[in-house]
Amino acid sequence: METFFNPYISVDIVVFGFDDNEGLKVLLINRSRRDDPSLKRLKLPGNFINKKEKLHDSANRILKEFTGIKNIYLKQFAVFDDPGRLGDGDDLKWLRDRTGTEIERVVTIAYYSLVKLHQYSETELSKAYNARWFGMDEVPGLIFDHNQIIDEGLATLQKEFLTEPLCFELLPKKFTINQLQRISEAILGFSIDNRNFRKRINRLEYVVALNERQTGVSHKPARYYIFDREKFDILKREHTGFII
Amino acid sequence: METFFNPYISVDIVVFGFDDNEGLKVLLINRSRRDDPSLKRLKLPGNFINKKEKLHDSANRILKEFTGIKNIYLKQFAVFDDPGRLGDGDDLKWLRDRTGTEIERVVTIAYYSLVKLHQYSETELSKAYNARWFGMDEVPGLIFDHNQIIDEGLATLQKEFLTEPLCFELLPKKFTINQLQRISEAILGFSIDNRNFRKRINRLEYVVALNERQTGVSHKPARYYIFDREKFDILKREHTGFII
Numbered sequence: 001m002e003t004f005f006n007p008y009i010s011v012d013i014v015v016f017g018f019d020d021n022e023g024l025k026v027l028l029i030n031r032s033r034r035d036d037p038s039l040k041r042l043k044l045p046g047n048f049i050n051k052k053e054k055l056h057d058s059a060n061r062i063l064k065e066f067t068g069i070k071n072i073y074l075k076q077f078a079v080f081d082d083p084g085r086l087g088d089g090d091d092l093k094w095l096r097d098r099t100g101t102e103i104e105r106v107v108t109i110a111y112y113s114l115v116k117l118h119q120y121s122e123t124e125l126s127k128a129y130n131a132r133w134f135g136m137d138e139v140p141g142l143i144f145d146h147n148q149i150i151d152e153g154l155a156t157l158q159k160e161f162l163t164e165p166l167c168f169e170l171l172p173k174k175f176t177i178n179q180l181q182r183i184s185e186a187i188l189g190f191s192i193d194n195r196n197f198r199k200r201i202n203r204l205e206y207v208v209a210l211n212e213r214q215t216g217v218s219h220k221p222a223r224y225y226i227f228d229r230e231k232f233d234i235l236k237r238e239h240t241g242f243i244i
Numbered sequence: 245m246e247t248f249f250n251p252y253i254s255v256d257i258v259v260f261g262f263d264d265n266e267g268l269k270v271l272l273i274n275r276s277r278r279d280d281p282s283l284k285r286l287k288l289p290g291n292f293i294n295k296k297e298k299l300h301d302s303a304n305r306i307l308k309e310f311t312g313i314k315n316i317y318l319k320q321f322a323v324f325d326d327p328g329r330l331g332d333g334d335d336l337k338w339l340r341d342r343t344g345t346e347i348e349r350v351v352t353i354a355y356y357s358l359v360k361l362h363q364y365s366e367t368e369l370s371k372a373y374n375a376r377w378f379g380m381d382e383v384p385g386l387i388f389d390h391n392q393i394i395d396e397g398l399a400t401l402q403k404e405f406l407t408e409p410l411c412f413e414l415l416p417k418k419f420t421i422n423q424l425q426r427i428s429e430a431i432l433g434f435s436i437d438n439r440n441f442r443k444r445i446n447r448l449e450y451v452v453a454l455n456e457r458q459t460g461v462s463h464k465p466a467r468y469y470i471f472d473r474e475k476f477d478i479l480k481r482e483h484t485g486f487i488i
Contacts, residue, residue: 005295006250009351051249051349052327079323079353083296105295107253109323 007105011059012046012146013074014110014153015067017117017133018170020179023186025117025133026150027125029066031094031143041091043143044150045131046108048099059111067131069120074111077156080145081107091143112153116170136189154189161187165206168227174210176222177201201225206232251349255303256290256390257318258354258397259311261361261377262414264423267430269361269377270394271369273310275338275387285335287387288394289375290352292343303355311375313364318355321400324389325351335387356397360414380433398433405431409450412471418454420466421445445469450476 015027028042045066049058056074064070083105086092095103117133125131134140139150160166167183168175181197201207206228214221259271272286289310293302300318308314327349330336340347361377369375378384383394404410411427412419425441445451450472458465 005293006252007293007295008250009253049249049251051251054327055323055325055351076323079299079320081299083298107299 005105007107008048008103009055010046010048010106010108011055011062012044012080012108012110012149013059013063014044014112014150015063015069015072016112016114016153016157017120018114018183018186019117020182022117022135023182024136024189026136026139027067027069027131028134028139028142029129029131031091041094041143042140044146048106055109059109067120067125067129069115072113072115074113076109076111078110078149078152079107080110080149082145085145087144094143108149110149110153112157114157114166114170158188165227165229165232168229171227174212174224174226176214176224178222180207180225206235249349251351252292252347253299254290254292254350254352255299255306256288256324256352256354256393257303257307258288258356258394259307259313259316260356260358260397260401261364262358262427262430263361264426266361266379267426268380268433270380270383271311271313271375272378272383272386273373273375285338285387286384286390288390292350299353303353311364311369311373313359316357316359318357320353320355322354322393322396323351324354324393326389329389331388338387352393354393354397356401358401358410358414402432409471409473409476412473415471418456418468418470420458420468422466424451424469450479 017025017027019025027045029045031041031043045063047058047062047066049055050061053061055076059074059076060070063072063074085108086095086103086106092103122133125133136154139147141147142150157166161184167180167187170183171179177198180201181192181194184197185191208226208228210224210226212224214224261269261271263269271289273289275285275287289307291302291306291310293299294305297305299320303318303320304314307316307318329352330339330347330350336347366377369377380398383391385391386394401410405428411424411431414427415423421442424445425436425438428441429435446453452470452472454468454470456468458468
């Protein structure tokens, strides 16, 4: 008879928040809600799954429990399965203390989400949940492999951003090229030359200029654009979907 | 203190095999290698992970143990996590008997692979491993949710096939349009109109006609084509990658 080892399964959630002025941020919580300073190490919202719960339901439940955020689109993007990902230091001790179990290994299923930053009140997140947004370059050393989970989540987001019309979900229906550039820069993590960006966008048949400009702005009013999803889908099929 | 439920983790592998004449097949094994007819129910190659093993290493080890196949490209495509996926019938009883453990739940991580069918000898697979290839329409009812795993693996393969130049890895460097059509039909699971297919392919800038034809064939020798990966990458970036 073989011996079966039985690792634990958790889910962890990388919630990215975007705002025109503040760029891209990620939501982190303290590993304990209690006010013990030794427990102040930061982590992603995450926990073990329940016995009769699908992973997606676990992710939604856990996100709500730890941050109050609910009803957002969560996308499973990777399984973190390194047998040594818990390390053997203080983080593992904390986990064993908290669970009262001699946990040896946890496989975690990672989800990510992209939301509008200001849908969620900073004060409420912080007061009720001890959760807070961090700019991508402010993220400190987190427990376990959570920095790596964020890195891979961001890489997935960037990849989807470059091949799927993801950003248009975070923009108003009518947007300016400047807004599109700011979200692109925030997600990609570098600044893009203004004139090249404008040229590039003007060549895209599915970003359509309207005969309408901003009103009530102090600078020269910018033109509005909309995203034509139907055209995008047709072009995508034409040029890369190589059959049918 | 919360109670932590601890499901088991397994990997299951959907190996698709393609051949010009036989179309698309999938590799199945008996749930036991012993010759007890009551154990003859079919399943995907799969098993529990070991204590200190990454999932990808588990997938490679298990595939080799159960089929002898090694060193192939395995792609993780989904996690099957339905709490009721083991059912409560004969399959669960078999699993509990085999493991000597009152297993209640197994979360399985699914991988798929696409190989050339005739790289693997049918006789050896069958004699040494009790494994055999099944046409996609010959697959019987399998244990647990393994039919669903195959269905989702096939859907993933089809999706990748339509957006990535996957099929060229299964074709010789120089191929005919007919060969390209046969693999397309096999993977997509329906026949494609000859003339439309030819027109469609001739419009693709990255499938390049050579000034060279088949030799030693009894029918009218067909023209050879090659796949221009560089051109494909450029076009893909131009038309769907909307920035940079």
